[in-house]
Amino acid sequence: xxxxxxxxxxxxxxxxxxxxxxxxxxxxxxxxxxxxxxxxxxxxxxxxxxxxxxxxxxxxxxxxxxxxxxxxxxxxxxxxxxxxxxxxxxxxxxxxxxxxxxxxxxxxxxxxx
Amino acid sequence: xxxxxxxxxxxxxxxxxxxxxxxxxxxxxxxxxxxxxxxxxxxxxxxxxxxxxxxxxxxxxxxxxxxxxxxxxxxxxxxxxxxxxxxxxxxxxxxxxxxxxxxxxxxxxxxxxxxx
Numbered sequence: 590x591x592x593x594x595x596x597x598x599x600x601x602x603x604x605x606x607x608x609x610x611x612x613x614x615x616x617x618x619x620x621x622x623x624x625x626x627x628x629x630x631x632x633x634x635x636x637x638x639x640x641x642x643x644x645x646x647x648x649x650x651x652x653x654x655x656x657x658x659x660x661x662x663x664x665x666x667x668x669x670x671x672x673x674x675x676x677x678x679x680x681x682x683x684x685x686x687x688x689x690x691x692x693x694x695x696x697x698x699x700x701x702x
Numbered sequence: 703x704x705x706x707x708x709x710x711x712x713x714x715x716x717x718x719x720x721x722x723x724x725x726x727x728x729x730x731x732x733x734x735x736x737x738x739x740x741x742x743x744x745x746x747x748x749x750x751x752x753x754x755x756x757x758x759x760x761x762x763x764x765x766x767x768x769x770x771x772x773x774x775x776x777x778x779x780x781x782x783x784x785x786x787x788x789x790x791x792x793x794x795x796x797x798x799x800x801x802x803x804x805x806x807x808x809x810x811x812x813x814x815x816x817x818x
Contacts, residue, residue, distance in 0.1 A: 633809035694744035
């Protein structure tokens, strides 16, 4: 079965620390990749997406992610986190064959001021 | 505010009952997606409709069904409810999604269902 793995369930960082959240997927075909964020009390919103081209994707609020096809990974990074980045982060994969969507279980990020 | 609306926000019902969740997509969006988010299974894709037609099915139980109406709003019907159906049900919409390239999905605030 296809799956998306987010290895870090809960991450706690101090402000200005660097962030890297892991995401691996198991699907051999063509995929579209996404990172979504859910701030406390708000709905899911898109951080960034990868469809094709440059595997290093830049999103909103200083986030970026790198697609490494050989490793089936799409890790999210931010060089310096802020308290306002405290949220739940979800990696998602759209497998084009069958047009299926798979989400990871999410990583809860807490940034301490 | 994503522009996607879902009603009701909260729903409490008993086992064996049937409920209907409603989703209105963003203006101009043709696709509607339904997801279930539970504590133990995370966010699960249920079903995708594009311009009134079913496009893809995910982990949707046979007790669940959905449809998209000519005005593009969608309803998710959950029947013979069980305790395990308690979850947050999200709807998302996108402009396209009818072909191989998938647009960005915009999520609604969700409907929290509690089955007692």
